[in-house]
Amino acid sequence: xxxxxxxxxDVPRSAGEEQFRTLLEAPGVRIERIxxxxxxxxxxxxxxxxxDEWVMVVRGRARLQFEGEPSIxxxxxxxxxxxAGRRHRVEWTDAREPTVWLAVHFPRxxxxxx
Numbered sequence: 001x002x003x004x005x006x007x008x009x010d011v012p013r014s015a016g017e018e019q020f021r022t023l024l025e026a027p028g029v030r031i032e033r034i035x036x037x038x039x040x041x042x043x044x045x046x047x048x049x050x051x052d053e054w055v056m057v058v059r060g061r062a063r064l065q066f067e068g069e070p071s072i073x074x075x076x077x078x079x080x081x082x083x084a085g086r087r088h089r090v091e092w093t094d095a096r097e098p099t100v101w102l103a104v105h106f107p108r109x110x111x112x113x114x
Contacts, residue, residue, distance in 0.1 A: 038095030060099030084108035
């Protein structure tokens with residue numbers, strides 16, 4: 001019997017390079033798995049993306065900071081919408097266990113909430 005791919009397969013256990021894997025790409029949308037092992041944004045670096053991003057921590061822990069705001073703690077199941085142009089950085093990810101993120105990138109302003 002065949003088995004569907006699993007987001008948690010082949011997760012590296014130690015720090016090396018942060019791992020990015022595109023799971024699906026279609027016009028205007030990219031879904032990726034990111035694995036961080038103690039990785040963070042370089043000091044003074046801010047992401048400033050042209051498109052929106054929805055991100056969820058599937059496993060592990062992290063802290064994200066939006067410019068001018070206090071840090072936000074993310075644990076398994078935590079998710080955030082990051083609008084285009086909202087400067088942010090990854091302040092910290094757990095070095096003791098891999099942090100697995102699910103990130104969905106899509107065009108600016110296409111988000112709707114329930």
